[in-house]
Amino acid sequence: MSQTTARVASTPVIAESATARGRRARIALRTVQVLIALFYGIASALPKLIGNQYAVDAFDKIGWGSAGMYTIGALELAGGVALLIPVLQSVAAIALSALMVGACVVQMTVFGGDNAATPLILIVPLALIAWARRGSNADLLRLVRRRS
Numbered sequence: 001m002s003q004t005t006a007r008v009a010s011t012p013v014i015a016e017s018a019t020a021r022g023r024r025a026r027i028a029l030r031t032v033q034v035l036i037a038l039f040y041g042i043a044s045a046l047p048k049l050i051g052n053q054y055a056v057d058a059f060d061k062i063g064w065g066s067a068g069m070y071t072i073g074a075l076e077l078a079g080g081v082a083l084l085i086p087v088l089q090s091v092a093a094i095a096l097s098a099l100m101v102g103a104c105v106v107q108m109t110v111f112g113g114d115n116a117a118t119p120l121i122l123i124v125p126l127a128l129i130a131w132a133r134r135g136s137n138a139d140l141l142r143l144v145r146r147r148s
Contacts, residue, residue: 029132032125033083039122040080040096048073062110075099083129087140093130097123 047055048069059069079099082092100119107116 029129033089033129036096036122036125036129037080037083040076040083045073045077045080049077058111062106072099086133087136087143090130090133090136091140093126093133097126097130100126 046052048059051066051069055069055073056066059065059072062068064072076096076099079092079096082088083096085092100123103119104116107113107119
């Protein structure tokens with residue numbers, strides 16, 4: 001193991017401290033993760049996956065139709081679930097952030113920016129989750145390498 005790798009591996013990740021403050025930070029971060037996961041699963045993915053008329057109309061206006069609607073809904077649901085799985089939480093937050101960048105672009109170009117702030121606001125807690133849970137990336141990489 002190189003000196004840089006050893007230093008990164010031994011650096012404590014935020015919200016993993018043994019102090020009372022660290023415990024509160026872990027609980028707060030986990031609460032944010034659960035709330036964001038619920039948002040993506042229920043408020044965002046579900047209307048797309050059940051074919052809610054508002055979602056159908058929106059995706060028709062984008063030009064992606066039902067295939068795009070179901071794909072985005074499935075990605076949001078998968079991301080929301082992955083936020084709750086320790087080894088996937090950081091990667092899920094990064095992937096959902098990328099999805100939100102795309103959502104913002106679509107909101108700006110197709111819908112005239114009506115709800116463009118919503119995806120940008122969601123990127124803030126997602127970035128916090130990705131950064132605070134970045135230690136899970138090494139665990140995921142070890143799992144992937146072990147499977148190869």
